[in-house]
Amino acid sequence: MRLILNVIWLVLCGWWMAILYAFAGVVCFILIITIPFGIAAFRIANYVLWPFGRSVEVRRDAGLGSLIGNIIWIILIGWWLAVGHLTSAIALFITIIGIPLALADLKMIPISLVPLGVRIVPSDELYPGYRR
Numbered sequence: 613m614r615l616i617l618n619v620i621w622l623v624l625c626g627w628w629m630a631i632l633y634a635f636a637g638v639v640c641f642i643l644i645i646t647i648p649f650g651i652a653a654f655r656i657a658n659y660v661l662w663p664f665g666r667s668v669e670v671r672r673d674a675g676l677g678s679l680i681g682n683i684i685w686i687i688l689i690g691w692w693l694a695v696g697h698l699t700s701a702i703a704l705f706i707t708i709i710g711i712p713l714a715l716a717d718l719k720m721i722p723i724s725l726v727p728l729g730v731r732i733v734p735s736d737e738l739y740p741g742y743r744r
Contacts, residue, residue, distance in 0.1 A: 674729030
């Protein structure tokens with residue numbers, strides 16, 4: 613089931629959301645000082661391409677730097693990406709088959725807003741009883 617959802621996701625909205633994240637990453641790399649944001653954008657682009665079976669885990673050891681970076685990210689880039697996820701989720705909610713995909717889209721809004729201080733892990737690592 614996870615494979616089917618990932619393929620449908622990739623076809624319907626994963627590829628264009630990944631392009632948005634990759635574009636944000638390229639812009640961040642061009643501006644040199646925002647390279648850590650670019651790395652986070654490329655990491656999330658990978659997650660957005662194939663999200664089912666993976667989860668986001670908050671790193672408790674992230675410090676003040678990630679908090680300040682997240683605030684800058686939200687102001688400059690994050691809210692644009694969150695609006696993209698929200699728009700995609702609304703479009704997917706309209707169809708019946710798209711409801712699980714829309715829920716996954718909504719699940720990605722927090723990481724699009726605060727990408728620093730989190731890591732993407734396989735769901736079975738975060739939830740030990742989770743089956744693939």
